[in-house]
Amino acid sequence: MICVSDWYLALASYTFPTVFIQLTDMEINCLLTADSTTRDTAPIIAKLERAARILPGNSFLHADCCAPTDSMLYAKRKGSVNAGKTGWDILRGSEKAKSAFKNGATRRVALHPYRRMDRSREFRMFVKDGGLAAMCQRYLNDYYLRIHKRRQEIWRTATRFHAEIAAFLPEPEVVVDVYMTSAGELMIIDMNAWGAPTDPLLMRDWSGDWPTPGLELVTKPVKLKGDVSVSF
Numbered sequence: 001m002i003c004v005s006d007w008y009l010a011l012a013s014y015t016f017p018t019v020f021i022q023l024t025d026m027e028i029n030c031l032l033t034a035d036s037t038t039r040d041t042a043p044i045i046a047k048l049e050r051a052a053r054i055l056p057g058n059s060f061l062h063a064d065c066c067a068p069t070d071s072m073l074y075a076k077r078k079g080s081v082n083a084g085k086t087g088w089d090i091l092r093g094s095e096k097a098k099s100a101f102k103n104g105a106t107r108r109v110a111l112h113p114y115r116r117m118d119r120s121r122e123f124r125m126f127v128k129d130g131g132l133a134a135m136c137q138r139y140l141n142d143y144y145l146r147i148h149k150r151r152q153e154i155w156r157t158a159t160r161f162h163a164e165i166a167a168f169l170p171e172p173e174v175v176v177d178v179y180m181t182s183a184g185e186l187m188i189i190d191m192n193a194w195g196a197p198t199d200p201l202l203m204r205d206w207s208g209d210w211p212t213p214g215l216e217l218v219t220k221p222v223k224l225k226g227d228v229s230v231s232f
Contacts, residue, residue: 001105002191003065010168015188016112019051028101049084051111058114061087064106068094080114120144124201125176132162136202136216143218155215161186
C-alpha cells in the first residue's frame with residue numbers, strides 16, 4: 001500500500017489540500033474494538049470534528065492508504081462527511097480501513113474537501129521504470145465520445161504532468177489516479193503500488209505486453225441493425 005502521507009509533502013500542490021490525524025495506540029485499539037458510543041471515543045471524534053472544521057464544506061475521509069468504500073454509511077453518503085461522529089462511524093463500518101490500522105499499514109486518518117467527481121474525467125496513469133507507460137479511463141462501464149475527441153490532447157497533458165511530478169513520485173513504478181478539472185489540469189487523487197492487487201483496468205494484466213504508450217479508452221459500443229438472427 002502507498003499512503004497519501006508518503007507523497008503528500010512533495011506533491012501537495014498537485015492534489016487536494018489534506019489534513020492528517022495521527023492516532024495513538026489507544027485510539028487505534030478503540031477503532032478496532034470499542035462501541036462508538038463509549039466514553040473513550042469522544043476525544044477521537046473531537047479530533048475529526050476539529051479537522052473537518054478546518055476544511056471548507058463537507059469532507060472526504062479516508063484511512064491514509066485506503067478509502068472506506070466498503071462501509072455502508074460511506075455508500076449512503078457517497079463519501080461525504082459533515083461531522084466527526086459521521087467520520088468515525090464510516091471508519092468503524094469499514095473492514096478495509098480497520099485492517100489497514102490493524103496490520104500497521106497506517107496510523108493516520110486523512111480528510112480533504114469533498115468534491116463531486118465526473119467519472120468521465122477520472123484516469124489512471126501507469127508509471128513504469130520512471131516513465132509514463134500508459135494511461136486509461138478509470139471507470140469502464142461507459143463510453144464517452146467527448147473524451148475520444150480529446151484523446152491526444154489529454155495524453156499530451158498527461159505526459160507534461162508526469163514530467164512535472166516524476167522526480168517526486170515515491171517509487172519508480174507506481175499507479176497514479178488523476179482527475180482532469182474543467183480547466184484541463186490534472187490533480188492526483190490517489191497512488192497505488194504497481195501490480196496486483198491494483199486493477200490494471202484496460203491494460204488487462206501486468207505482463208507488460210501493452211500497446212504503444214498512449215491513452216486507452218472504452219471503445220464505442222457496436223449497434224446491430226437490420227434483421228439479426230440469434231440461435232442458442
